[in-house]
Amino acid sequence: xxDLTTKTDISRQWRSHGRTRRSTRTVRVTASALxxxxxxxxxxxxxxxxxxxxxAIDLALKLRPPSPAHPFGTDDVGRDLxxxxxxxxxxSLLVGLVAALVATVIGTAVGAAAAAFGGWxxxxxxxxxxxxxxxxxxxxxxxxxxxxxxxVWPVIVSVALTHWLSTARIVRSEVLSLRSRxxxxxxxxxxxxxxxxxxxxxxxxxxPQAGLAAVLMVPHAMWHESALSFLGLGLPTHQxxxxxxxxxxxxSLLAGxxxxxxxxGLFLIVPTLAIAGLAGAWRERINPRRRSxxxx
Amino acid sequence: xxxxxxxxxxxxxxxxxxRAASLTLAPGESVGLLGPSGCGKSxxxxxxxxxxxxxxxxxxxxxxxxxxxxxxxPRRLRTAIGVVFQQPRLSADPRLTLHDLIAEPLRxxxxxxxxxxxVAALAAATxxxxxxxxxxxxEVSDGQLQRACLARALVxxxxxxxxxxxxxxxxxxxxxxxxxxxxxxxxEHGAGLLAVGHDRVLxxxxxxxxxxxxxxxxxxx
Amino acid sequence: MKPDTVKPDAATSDAVRPGAVAPVLSVRELSVRFRMRxxxxxxxxxxxxxxxxxxxxLALVGESGCGKSxxxxxxLGLLPGNAQTxxxxxxxxxxxxxAVDLLTASERTLARTVRGRRIGLIxxxxxxxxxxxxxxxxxxxxxxxxxxxxxxxxxxxxxxAAADRAAFPxxxxxxxxxxxxxxLAQRAATALAxxxxxxxxxxxxxxxxxDRDLVHRTADELRRHTDDGRALLTITHDxxxxxxxxxxVAVMYAGRIVELTDxxxxxxxxxxxxxxxxxxxxxxxxxxxxxxxxxxxxxxxLPTGCAFAPRxxxxxxxxxxxxxxxxxxxxxxxxxxxxx
Numbered sequence: 001x002x003d004l005t006t007k008t009d010i011s012r013q014w015r016s017h018g019r020t021r022r023s024t025r026t027v028r029v030t031a032s033a034l035x036x037x038x039x040x041x042x043x044x045x046x047x048x049x050x051x052x053x054x055x056a057i058d059l060a061l062k063l064r065p066p067s068p069a070h071p072f073g074t075d076d077v078g079r080d081l082x083x084x085x086x087x088x089x090x091x092s093l094l095v096g097l098v099a100a101l102v103a104t105v106i107g108t109a110v111g112a113a114a115a116a117f118g119g120w121x122x123x124x125x126x127x128x129x130x131x132x133x134x135x136x137x138x139x140x141x142x143x144x145x146x147x148x149x150x151x152v153w154p155v156i157v158s159v160a161l162t163h164w165l166s167t168a169r170i171v172r173s174e175v176l177s178l179r180s181r182x183x184x185x186x187x188x189x190x191x192x193x194x195x196x197x198x199x200x201x202x203x204x205x206x207x208p209q210a211g212l213a214a215v216l217m218v219p220h221a222m223w224h225e226s227a228l229s230f231l232g233l234g235l236p237t238h239q240x241x242x243x244x245x246x247x248x249x250x251x252s253l254l255a256g257x258x259x260x261x262x263x264x265g266l267f268l269i270v271p272t273l274a275i276a277g278l279a280g281a282w283r284e285r286i287n288p289r290r291r292s293x294x295x296x
Numbered sequence: 297x298x299x300x301x302x303x304x305x306x307x308x309x310x311x312x313x314x315r316a317a318s319l320t321l322a323p324g325e326s327v328g329l330l331g332p333s334g335c336g337k338s339x340x341x342x343x344x345x346x347x348x349x350x351x352x353x354x355x356x357x358x359x360x361x362x363x364x365x366x367x368x369x370p371r372r373l374r375t376a377i378g379v380v381f382q383q384p385r386l387s388a389d390p391r392l393t394l395h396d397l398i399a400e401p402l403r404x405x406x407x408x409x410x411x412x413x414x415v416a417a418l419a420a421a422t423x424x425x426x427x428x429x430x431x432x433x434x435e436v437s438d439g440q441l442q443r444a445c446l447a448r449a450l451v452x453x454x455x456x457x458x459x460x461x462x463x464x465x466x467x468x469x470x471x472x473x474x475x476x477x478x479x480x481x482x483x484e485h486g487a488g489l490l491a492v493g494h495d496r497v498l499x500x501x502x503x504x505x506x507x508x509x510x511x512x513x514x515x516x517x
Numbered sequence: 518m519k520p521d522t523v524k525p526d527a528a529t530s531d532a533v534r535p536g537a538v539a540p541v542l543s544v545r546e547l548s549v550r551f552r553m554r555x556x557x558x559x560x561x562x563x564x565x566x567x568x569x570x571x572x573x574x575l576a577l578v579g580e581s582g583c584g585k586s587x588x589x590x591x592x593l594g595l596l597p598g599n600a601q602t603x604x605x606x607x608x609x610x611x612x613x614x615x616a617v618d619l620l621t622a623s624e625r626t627l628a629r630t631v632r633g634r635r636i637g638l639i640x641x642x643x644x645x646x647x648x649x650x651x652x653x654x655x656x657x658x659x660x661x662x663x664x665x666x667x668x669x670x671x672x673x674x675x676x677x678a679a680a681d682r683a684a685f686p687x688x689x690x691x692x693x694x695x696x697x698x699x700x701l702a703q704r705a706a707t708a709l710a711x712x713x714x715x716x717x718x719x720x721x722x723x724x725x726x727x728d729r730d731l732v733h734r735t736a737d738e739l740r741r742h743t744d745d746g747r748a749l750l751t752i753t754h755d756x757x758x759x760x761x762x763x764x765x766v767a768v769m770y771a772g773r774i775v776e777l778t779d780x781x782x783x784x785x786x787x788x789x790x791x792x793x794x795x796x797x798x799x800x801x802x803x804x805x806x807x808x809x810x811x812x813x814x815x816x817x818x819l820p821t822g823c824a825f826a827p828r829x830x831x832x833x834x835x836x837x838x839x840x841x842x843x844x845x846x847x848x849x850x851x852x853x854x855x856x857x
Contacts, residue, residue, distance in 0.1 A: 012546075012548055012603035012604070013603055014548075014550070014603050015601060015602050015603065015620065016600075016601050017594075017598065017600055017601070181386055181387075182381040182383065182386045182387035183386065183388055185342070185345075185347045185379070185381070185387075186381070186388075186445070187389075187400065187404065188347060188366050188367060188374065189345055189347060189374055189375070189377065189378065189379045189449075190374075190375065190400060190401030190404055190405075190448065190451075190452065191374055191401055191404045191405040191452065192400075192404040193367065193371075193404070194367045196404055200400075201389050204391055205389075205390075205391070332728045332731075333699060333727065333731070334698070334699070423808075423810075423811070424812075425811070425812060437580075437581045437582030437813075438581040438582070439581050439582070440812065464725070465581070465725060466580075466581070466754070467579070467580035467754040467797070468754075468756055468797055468798070468800040468801045469580060469796060469797055469800040469808045469809045470580060470581075470808070471800065471802075472801075472806050472808035473800075473808035473809075475806070476808060494728040494729060495729060495802075496729060497757075497801075497802045500802075501802040501803070501806055
């Protein structure tokens with residue numbers, strides 16, 4: 001009967017058990033990535049190549065609806081809206097990126113320091129964070145920009161100084177939970193200094209979280225910038241930003257001219273959603289439960 | 297000598313996990329500390345490894361009384377005691393390869409030039425072969441990771457070794473291999489051993505003598 | 518001579534002991550592999566076949582990473598998305614229900630008719646398995662309502678009865694999981710697993726990290742549930758616990774079952790027949806306390822021949838071809854079977 005024994009490499013009928021939910025997720029991630037890439041490409045490539053003046057005024061062409069020559073129409077002094085939207089997105093994205101970066105660096109440093117030192121340092125720093133957080137962000141932001149002349153840098157400072165608080169909280173709690181792990185005990189036993197434990201073992205472990213917070217903060221910062229500009233406190237009105245575009249177009253909306261507000265609005269909503277979508281995919285990647293799923 | 301004298305420790309001063317624990321290890325001696333789970337023997341192991349500050353009592357390492365714990369303990373004392381924990385997954389920094397994991401104490405103490413030679417020797421002693429050293433913890437099994445954790449504990453040539461339930465998660469063959477690696481090191485360097493665990497058969501086979509938790513410490517409140 | 522074939526026909530398979538009733542669980546050529554990046558595959562389980570009858574306990578032993586937990590996950594339908602399976606794992610029908618192949622059943626079938634009802638899971642760490650914010654009584658009641666549709670009026674009595682079955686003290690039903698000792702938490706988790714009156718219990722490393730006393734108590738309790746007529750598949754690396762509880766032992770190495778035999782013969786005389794199993798037993802501190810040299814092979818890079826050959830004291834040229842599983846052992850140089 002030995003010939004009937006099971007052969008080791010008979011061709012097996014393999015069945016997959018992957019769930020279909022995956023494909024919709026892939027579509028979402030791909031769409032987000034494409035839109036984000038298109039956005040970045042547009043703001044980086046279009047202004048230097050096209051060499052058109054987004055400030056060019058043509059009063060004969062004021063408030064024209066979308067047409068082949070001006071796909072997004074023109075504004076109340078005849079400037080091309082497509083070009084102004086791209087330039088506006090450029091400013092908003094720049095403000096968003098720089099502000100998010102600055103806020104993340106401040107937040108990570110403060111959060112990590114509070115957790116690493118502990119004791120009174122931790123208590124004082126975190127009460128300070130609580131105090132700042134109790135003031136509405138926009139109000140605090142307005143207070144900060146009001147101290148300077150309108151421009152890009154006051155807006156960046158305003159956004160950064162109001163957004164590092166949540167990152168500080170995230171980083172602090174992550175570091176605190178890591179600090180009690182046996183691998184930190186092992187590092188101490190191996191002669192590592194407090195500084196080395198923080199720099200080599202704790203900070204690298206929280207960087208994915210901090211990076212995720214930073215990416216999620218970009219859309220938030222863009223909206224914050226737009227809100228300030230819309231209120232007339234952000235950038236000077238002649239400078240195209242998505243906020244100032246909507247702000248200057250408010251009047252014509254009442255006259256039934258929809259395009260000067262709709263397109264800047266879409267330029268704000270679609271890229272920010274795409275960036276948030278990418279951040280969501282990243283969060284899923286660094287989620288330890290999903291990571292452990294792939295382990296044996 | 298590694299001496300713990302009337303040590304009381306816990307995570308809340310008002311409710312210590314245990315009181316008045318006393319234990320003395322002669323140089324080169326191996327002692328097994330037997331106790332049920334949750335009795336506080338892991339906390340005692342952390343005190344002995346200078347990783348947990350006791351609420352009361354004295355710890356003396358080779359005649360030198362310990363005044364600070366964790367980062368406040370002098371590096372010289374901290375590195376005189378190697379420590380291996382129960383769960384290799386939690387005791388390994390997930391971003392380091394096994395090679396870097398083992399070499400990390402050398403780097404932290406400014407002796408990185410010794411790393412290639414020491415890591416190779418210890419990998420051989422603990423049975424880590426092939427490309428395992430280039431992998432990260434999530435790419436190896438619990439047993440392989442615990443071998444690396446033992447190698448890390450031995451890399452600074454400690455005079456004392458504290459093993460807290462080192463083999464509780466491991467199969468019989470890996471357990472025997474790790475114990476053999478510890479004993480080989482001790483035979484070569486004359487290091488003392490405190491092995492904490494609940495497996496009587498294992499500790500009695502492994503150690504010169506075993507101590508019952510009940511005879512060494514009083515329960516806390 | 519015993520038939521040395523593993524065939525789908527259970528009656529002639531040597532995986533079933535002579536005279537045993539129809540198996541509760543019948544696993545045939547079960548294989549699981551994981552798709553990795555770059556088209557690589559990791560063969561976590563390869564060609565596992567065994568039967569498990571009511572009132573019988575099979576212990577699946579092996580070192581960490583040998584594929585035994587993956588096998589358990591496959592039986593519960595809890596494999597991750599990148600897993601592929603082959604073979605079958607049929608659980609018998611009870612009370613007029615049809616037999617179900619656990620590997621092909623839909624998630625809906627598994628959730629509604631299998632988990633809890635036909636397979637009770639006794640988890641590795643009961644503390645993590647129990648909901649921390651609800652009392653044991655609330656969790657038992659919820660499970661009873663979900664699985665048995667117990668009417669609200671009958672719940673208090675049913676909860677007490679369910680606790681009794683697992684020897685959980687009824688006086689402690691109103692405690693939260695963190696207020697229980699490890700042993701009591703294990704009993705609470707067992708009580709939950711027993712609620713659906715499943716014919717098959719699956720215990721995944723039920724004794725890891727427990728004290729020796731507690732290991733014995735847990736093993737004895739699991740044994741009692743088996744003697745009540747359930748089939749028990751326990752997955753463990755703890756040979757002492759396996760010896761205390763199992764009727765039969767299946768040794769896994771590098772994803773394959775290399776030996777499947779009676780527990781009494783395995784732990785007592787004449788001992789295991791596969792060199793790996795002999796080495797594993799010899800490594801116990803109460804025996805030789807000598808490790809098997811070397812490390813297990815990578816599941817993503819298995820040799821074409823016998824996976825144990827590089828570590829095996831008996832390896833010869835014949836071992837370059839993989840041995841077939843025959844007569845309860847997969848080895849070219851197995852110890853002579855006991856002459857009964």
